[in-house]
Amino acid sequence: MTNVSAPAGANKCMLITGGSRGIGAATARMAARAGYRVAINYMNSVGAALGLAEEIVAAGGEAQAFQADVGRQDQVGRLFEQVDSAFGAVDVLVNNAGVLTSCRVDRTEEPQLLDVFRTNVFSAFFCSHEAIRRMSTMHGGRGGAIINVSSVAARLGGQSGGAQYAASKGAIDSFTNALSKEVGAEGIRVNGVRPGLIVTDIHNFHQDAGPDGIARRASTVPLRRAGQPDEVAEVILWLASDAASYVHGAIVDVSGGR
Ligand code: NAP
Numbered sequence: 001m002t003n004v005s006a007p008a009g010a011n012k013c014m015l016i017t018g019g020s021r022g023i024g025a026a027t028a029r030m031a032a033r034a035g036y037r038v039a040i041n042y043m044n045s046v047g048a049a050l051g052l053a054e055e056i057v058a059a060g061g062e063a064q065a066f067q068a069d070v071g072r073q074d075q076v077g078r079l080f081e082q083v084d085s086a087f088g089a090v091d092v093l094v095n096n097a098g099v100l101t102s103c104r105v106d107r108t109e110e111p112q113l114l115d116v117f118r119t120n121v122f123s124a125f126f127c128s129h130e131a132i133r134r135m136s137t138m139h140g141g142r143g144g145a146i147i148n149v150s151s152v153a154a155r156l157g158g159q160s161g162g163a164q165y166a167a168s169k170g171a172i173d174s175f176t177n178a179l180s181k182e183v184g185a186e187g188i189r190v191n192g193v194r195p196g197l198i199v200t201d202i203h204n205f206h207q208d209a210g211p212d213g214i215a216r217r218a219s220t221v222p223l224r225r226a227g228q229p230d231e232v233a234e235v236i237l238w239l240a241s242d243a244a245s246y247v248h249g250a251i252v253d254v255s256g257g258r
Pocket of ligand 1: 011017018019020021023024031041042043044045046068069070071097098099100119144149150151152189195196197199200201202203
């Protein structure tokens with residue numbers, strides 16, 4: 001029976017890949033407030049990741065930052081061992097790390113494609129591989145939850161030049177679907193979120209990045225505005241919680257109606 005008085009994250013560890021900035025950082029802050037021990041993975045943004053961990057600890061939460069390129073399986077293995085030592089086995093994995101690219105298919109070469117798929121797709125396989133070995137009742141674990149961060153680009157095809165990104169997120173949706181069937185009977189719930197236009201630095205490579213560019217693109221969103229990272233984090237936290245105990249294999253659009 002669920003202990004209604006305990007916070008959702010009590011005695012649980014949540015690992016968020018790409019937790020240093022944007023949606024991942026918002027999820028980390030919210031998870032800490034919900035009582036999770038928060039493992040913040042980052043790749044390059046060491047200052048942001050350490051600063052976020054310090055901010056959470058100063059507010060009375062538990063958090064630590066862990067460097068790893070989650071597109072590399074050896075680094076993911078090391079990441080999970082470090083999290084084991086710091087916080088114990090992961091209970092919730094948020095596969096959030098991602099990059100947005102823009103490149104026509106007739107200009108796309110193998111190295112760039114590999115980079116995008118390593119970060120956006122291979123990372124989810126590598127991290128889930130480690131997480132399942134800890135969470136699955138078949139491996140002696142106590143169950144858990146995996147939440148994959150996709151994109152509405154998987155449905156809409158993304159912006160011009162968005163084939164790499166859209167295809168990588170389409171792969172994540174298929175992965176969510178397939179993995180939910182594979183591990184559902186082992187106590188692991190697997191779900192996804194599909195954000196739409198969310199105000200983060202991921203858009204900075206566009207020529208029309210910044211408030212004006214975001215506002216222009218937001219005019220095509222049925223709610224007529226871009227979303228905030230917190231609005232995605234809310235859904236991730238809900239999917240991780242016992243409140244979503246019968247939600248499995250679902251992919252929730254957080255896109256203002258797009
Ligand atoms: P963001 O602000 O650019 O943050 C991206 C995060 O991913 C950073 O923390 C970055 O870490 C991390 N990262 C990138 N490559 C990594 C790697 N190889 N290993 C570990 N970490 C890595 O982006 P965001 O908007 O929050 O995006 C988060 C997720 O939401 C992505 O999967 C993205 O595709 C998805 N999404 C975003 C939007 C949107 O409009 N913002 C819409 C749909 C979907 P470092 O900075 O430390 O390198």
